[in-house]
Amino acid sequence: MTLVDTERRPFFVYGTLRPGGAHHARFLGGRTRAVEPARLTGATLYSGPGYPWAVEAPDGTVRGDLVIPVPEAYDDVLAALDRLEEYVPGDPGNLYDRVARDVVRDAxxxxxxxxxxxxxxxxxxxxxxxxxxxxxxxxxxR
Structure with a gap:
């Protein structure tokens, strides 16, 4: 049995989901309470075909934004982002994994x-x- 963490956390986005990015308006537009510049330490950003990949690494830092969905849209945002990233909890074929990490607010x-x-x-x-x-x-x- 796979345990699924259902904590309602904000999201750290670092690529096409950032404001102005190709997917921001479609997936997050009108569904956020706040978007704040932030950084993820312990990861390195790699270039992909049209989008980036954060790879956990001890000495890296990834720049991005902390996205806080409005409470009434949270479940829809979570499901939409999981679909976009083709993430299925516990699936060994995932290209991305959704993990809980500490990010630091720039402000x-x-x-x-x-x-x-x-x-x-x-x-x-x-x-x-x-x-x-x-x-x-x-x-x-980049």
Whole structure:
């Protein structure tokens, strides 16, 4: 039996879901209470075909945004983002895994536990071996 963490956490987004990104309006538009610049330490950002991959790594930092959905849209946002990232809890074929990680708000340096979609283990191994890290960990300035 797979245990599913159902905690209503904010989301840390670092690529096409950021404001101005290709998927922000469709998946998050009108469904957020706040969007704040933040950073994820312990991960490196890699360039993919049109979108990035965060790969857990001890010395990296990924720049992005903390997205706080409005309470009444939370379940819809979670389901939509899981579909976008093709994430199914416990599925070994996932390309991304949704994990709870601490991210740091840029405004005041406070840590916030958030959902982050990171490269699943097989994808992460390929990226570490042959991927191209995004300098500075910011998809917007690549």
């Amino acid at each position: 005041d340096g406070t840590p916030v536990r958030a959902w982050v979609y990171v490269a699943a283990p097989a994808v992460a191994a390929r990226l570490r071996a042959r991927g191209v890290p995004v300098p500075g960990g910011d998809w917007r300035v």
